[in-house]
Amino acid sequence: MxxxxxxxxxxxxxxxxxxxxxxxxxxxxxxxxxxxxxxxxxxxxxxxxxxxxxxxxxxxxxxxxxxxxxxxxxxxxxxxxxxxxxxxxxxxxxxxxxxxxxxxxxxxxxxxxxxxxxxxxxxxxxxxxxxxxxxxxxxxxxxxxxxxxxxxxxxxxxxxxxxxxxxxxxxxxxxxxxxxxxxxxxxxxxxxxxxxxxxxxxxxxxxxxxxxxxxxxxxxxxxxxxxxWEYYLRLKKGISSGVCNLLPYSCLFRNRKMSSIFYFKTWFTKMSFALLIYFKLRILAFLTVNSSNTEQELAITIWREKLFSYWRNSIKSHKHFIQLKNYF
The missing domain is CATH 3.90.550.10 (Spore Coat Polysaccharide Biosynthesis Protein SpsA; Chain A)
Known part of the structure; x- marks a missing residue:
């Protein structure tokens, strides 16, 4: 109606x-x-x-x-x-x-x-x-x-x-x-x-x-x-925690016929990048341990949660990728 x-x-x-x-x-x-x-x-x-x-x-x-x-x-x-x-x-x-x-x-x-x-x-x-x-x-x-x-x-x-x-x-x-x-x-x-x-x-x-x-x-x-600021960090953590579950969509926007092999290659690349960025941020935080940097704290929160998301949700996101492919 x-x-x-x-x-x-x-x-x-x-x-x-x-x-x-x-x-x-x-x-x-x-x-x-x-x-x-x-x-x-x-x-x-x-x-x-x-x-x-x-x-x-x-x-x-x-x-x-x-x-x-x-x-x-x-x-x-x-x-x-x-x-x-x-x-x-x-x-x-x-x-x-x-x-x-x-x-x-x-x-x-x-x-x-x-x-x-x-x-x-x-x-x-x-x-x-x-x-x-x-x-x-x-x-x-x-x-x-x-x-x-x-x-x-x-x-x-x-x-x-x-x-x-x-x-x-x-x-x-x-x-x-x-x-x-x-x-x-x-x-x-x-x-x-x-x-x-x-x-x-x-x-x-x-x-x-x-x-x-x-x-x-x-x-x-x-x-x-x-x-x-503490609530905002929790909010950004929650937003970042869904990044792996949204990966199937970004893959299908790139290629509707993407295979599972290329999907996992994309997942591995994303997770590796998140790992590198996270460790870089942690090293910088260690070197500036006596300074207060909210931008740095925010970045660490976001990239840590993205990394955990790619790790925790790898199998679930692939199943969702297969589900989505059945519609196209």
């Missing part, structure tokens, strides 16, 4: 959902849409709070329950329950602009080649903005995702999941044939991520495009407990 299914995946979101839901009640649209709230094993009465806030409204909403923890599980739960052809994943700490879904719907409807469409998150800080945020804030799903509107020039292109529209039929062509995601997404306090990038890759392998539009504006609330 033509329309948009807004999907909010939340774990213990009671304390932050109010602004998100109130903004959704103010959305303007000339088409049909629905709101699906996926309660991902919450323990704080998230579902009851959401129902109490929405029960007197006239919008079409449902509250779903996904007992198995993991963002990808919650996103798939919402996808399977959705009734419209365009999905909008809105985080539980996002506040959408009133014209957000109208702009997104118009773009998706007039450009059927679009498989995913992203916007621009504006950070809203609970307390003071950290000094390092302007340099590294993109990892928090904020800021412009391209210089110009329209087709993103990178290939493959990536969007952060917050505030992103997906064309459902493109994802269903994989999921209906038994496709299993290589990445679980965040699971409670585990910051593993990359499932949004994986969906962008799937969409492009299917022949669709990734677009960006600066008019798609939303506020992304930054709680103080996440605005520490």
């Amino acid at each position: 033509n329309g948009i299914s807004i999907i909010i995946c939340t774990y213990n979101g009671k304390q932050k959902l109010e602004e998100t839901l109130l903004a959704i009640l103010k959305l303007k649209a000339t088409f049909s849409w629905e709101l699906l709230i996926v309660d991902n094993a919450s323990t704080d009465d998230t579902a009851a709070f959401s129902y109490s806030l929405l029960s007197d409204s006239t919008i079409d909403f449902s509250i779903l329950h996904e007992a198995e923890s993991g963002l990808i599980k919650a996103r798939l739960c919402g996808l399977k329950a959705s009734k419209y052809d365009v999905l909008l994943y809105c985080d539980d700490d996002n506040t959408l602009d009133k014209d957000y879904i109208q702009i997104g719907y118009d773009l998706m409807k007039s450009n059927p080649i679009i498989g995913a469409l992203g916007g621009c998150g504006t950070p809203v800080f609970e307390d003071e903005k950290p000094d390092w945020f302007d340099t590294y804030g993109h990892s928090f799903a904020v800021g412009p995702q391209a210089i110009t509107d329209g087709l993103m020039p990178e290939y493959p292109a990536e969007l952060y999941g917050a505030g992103t529209f997906f064309r459902k039929e493109v994802l269903l062509q994989y999921l209906n044939n038994g496709f299993k995601s290589a990445l679980s997404g965040r699971t409670r306090n585990n910051l593993v991520s990359g499932e949004d990038v994986e969906w962008c890759y799937l969409i492009q392998l299917a022949g669709y495009q990734i677009w960006y539009d600066h008019r798609l504006v939303f506020l992304h609330h930054m709680p103080q407990q996440r605005m520490s």
Whole structure:
């Protein structure tokens, strides 16, 4: 059906959902849409709070329950329950602009080649903005995702999941044939991520495009407990931990007919490079042991996790590579 299914995946979101839901009640649209709230094993009465806030409204909403923890599980739960052809994943700490879904719907409807469409998150800080945020804030799903509107020039292109529209039929062509995601997404306090990038890759392998539009504006609330350098390092560790699971996609973008032998050659090259960079960084850190260098600390965290990812997930990623090849 033509329309948009807004999907909010939340774990213990009671304390932050109010602004998100109130903004959704103010959305303007000339088409049909629905709101699906996926309660991902919450323990704080998230579902009851959401129902109490929405029960007197006239919008079409449902509250779903996904007992198995993991963002990808919650996103798939919402996808399977959705009734419209365009999905909008809105985080539980996002506040959408009133014209957000109208702009997104118009773009998706007039450009059927679009498989995913992203916007621009504006950070809203609970307390003071950290000094390092302007340099590294993109990892928090904020800021412009391209210089110009329209087709993103990178290939493959990536969007952060917050505030992103997906064309459902493109994802269903994989999921209906038994496709299993290589990445679980965040699971409670585990910051593993990359499932949004994986969906962008799937969409492009299917022949669709990734677009960006600066008019798609939303506020992304930054709680103080996440605005520490220690949390940022955990976040980058989680992002880097998925690098090996995304390797099958980068290989297939290079060569749809790549053999397993060449896949393992690529894996070995990537792992060897990560090993060399990591040891180089460790040596430099040893030589500058008495100095404080956040850039160095960040680089060590990223490359250590990339190295561990290539080692831990080598067999799993090859199985995923074989699975993907069956679709092309």
